[in-house]
Amino acid sequence: MTQQAETTGAATSGHGTAVTVHDTIHIGGAWVPSTGSGVIEVVDPVTETVHATVPEGTPEDVDRAVAAARRAFPGWAATPPAERAAALAKVRDLLAERTGEMAEAVTRDIGAPGPLAQRVHVGLPIGVLGTYVRLAEEFVWEERIGNSLVVREPVGVVGAITPWNFPLHQITNKLGPALAAGCTVVLKPSEVAPSAAYVFMEILDAAGIPAGVVNLVSGTGPVVGEAIASHPGVDMVSFTGSTRAGTRVAALAAPTVKRVALELGGKSANVILPGADLEAAVRAGVNGAYLNSGQACNALTRMLVHRDDHDRAVELAAEAAGALDGKLGPLVSSVQFERVQGYIERGVEEGAVLATGGPGRPDGVDAGYFVRPTVFANVSNDMAVAREEIFGPVLSILPYDDEADAERIANDTSYGLGGAVWAATQEEGLAFARRIRTGQVDVNGGAFNPLAPFGGYKQSGNGRELGRYGLEEYLEIKSIQL
Structure with missing residues (x-):
């Protein structure tokens, strides 16, 4: 050869x-x-x-x-x-x-x-x-x-x-x-x-x-x-x-x-149930959304939290995202950079609350396809940032009223590739995971297993x-x- x-x-x-x-x-x-x-x-x-x-x-x-x-x-x-x-x-x-x-x-x-x-x-x-x-x-x-x-x-x-x-x-x-x-x-x-x-x-x-x-x-x-x-x-x-x-x-x-x-593609939900360790769930969720600068088909880009926990979750997510500002790699191309910038601008236009990040490059960066780690709060599931695969470091936080509402929102997507559930107990998390129509679900931070099947439902x-x-x-x- x-x-x-x-x-x-x-x-x-x-x-x-x-x-x-x-x-x-x-x-x-x-x-x-x-x-x-x-x-x-x-x-x-x-x-x-x-x-x-x-x-x-x-x-x-x-x-x-x-x-x-x-x-x-x-x-x-x-x-x-x-x-x-x-x-x-x-x-x-x-x-x-x-x-x-x-x-x-x-x-x-x-x-x-x-x-x-x-x-x-x-x-x-x-x-x-x-x-x-x-x-x-x-x-x-x-x-x-x-x-x-x-x-x-x-x-x-x-x-x-x-x-x-x-x-x-x-x-x-x-x-x-x-x-x-x-x-x-x-x-x-x-x-x-x-x-x-x-x-x-x-x-x-x-x-x-x-x-x-x-x-x-x-x-x-x-x-x-x-x-x-x-x-x-x-x-x-x-x-x-x-x-x-x-x-x-x-x-x-x-x-x-x-x-x-x-x-x-995917638009995976990270569902945080009442009684879960909110701080651990949010920090893990931010990492799950931003791995590889958000350029992952199973990125946890939708974080679902009970309405009573929403504001605290936003605070924690913004803090975790801010700590990553300037530490993520760039997006892969100018096309991808412009695409993600467009989604961030659209999220603002549609009424999502920008908790951190936003359009433009990180402070002090004037070259490369770098994007500011972005968190949107008070997102509704009909917004583009909640429905469409962005493929960048953009996290949407969606409030829900009860478990039935959380299940409805998690499954209200054309995708079904990944997901996560955080609960007070593994049994509670497993019960909810069974109701999510997606190919993989992590419960309370369950580790990736290369022997387990990976693939999706629906348009994933x-x-x-x-x-x-x-x-x-x-x-x-x-x-x-x-």
Whole structure:
């Protein structure tokens, strides 16, 4: 397998910053030129300057990548699960060795602060890969049911289309189970944040993943993404991104009746019931809303508190948000910056009370796509800031009258991805969590579990990622009568 063609410092941005030039894509075990001549510029959101470029891939590139994945599929599917597990273990270990480099790639693309990049953006994917090492070894691939042998087989060639907000994590969420299942993959990373994918492809090569098992085509969603979703040689497409883009992927996939897994948007509620530890719940809720600068599909962007506790909750939230002012990373792009600024202005126009933050950059910051951590109070659930996914550090606090009212507000959304409940007891919290129509709910600060299923109800998507549930997405079930 050949090393990718890459030149560092061969060009400079307008501010004199060195630019890393990736001038190839990865198909059939080799770094090869794209059939197109277009180039995508990747902008550092801290400096607002170009720091890297990648090829603007074409449908012809997708054709080549799919053909390579199809050629590689029979051999990889026939590889014993224990050998696939060993290969994933090597990938995990090599990723751990290159944690610093990978974290730097994520930081340059999306502006994540160094500690967050290492702990979450790289540390979590290492852990996820580890879960699939164990699952590949332990999973029940076939079983007898009466006179039938039920066999689980890989679905085939997978098109993996990943977002920019967690660029490596979303790759490992898809490639981990796909490779464990015996599938081959055509990967399209976000054109906004492709650098982690390039480093990860080097790791896959170094780990000895066979040629064609994973192929990388950089490019835009309307060109490369749509070519993957509609390609007759792709058996399944796994997409993470906006609900709008997800519906387009599903529509393109429908004529070939390929399997579609969608992990889409969210507007998650953090419900604080009377008797809960209000201070702990609010502070945890602010952190849950602002993780990754609010650029998370399961961000806890709606905080529901009893009307009697509203003012104290606002005070606590404003204090917690103020402590983060100037400490969050930037938003990923100028487009995202302007979008979030527009939502903040709209919240004021609609009558929400601005408790802290507001339009503009943090004090003393005159460059980069930084947004002031913002808290709105006295929000009603018909306001845009309560209904629409903002994808920035904007928290809405909504008062409710009683538990029935809280349940109604929490479920009054087109989304259903994440959520949280805080209560005086775990039993009370669990009872309320059962009534929320969403794919994940944390009770009294319950910790994230990479073995538990992650995915949404309603317009937050379909299918599940992580753990055994994620692995099963990439498997067909065959019944053999004996």
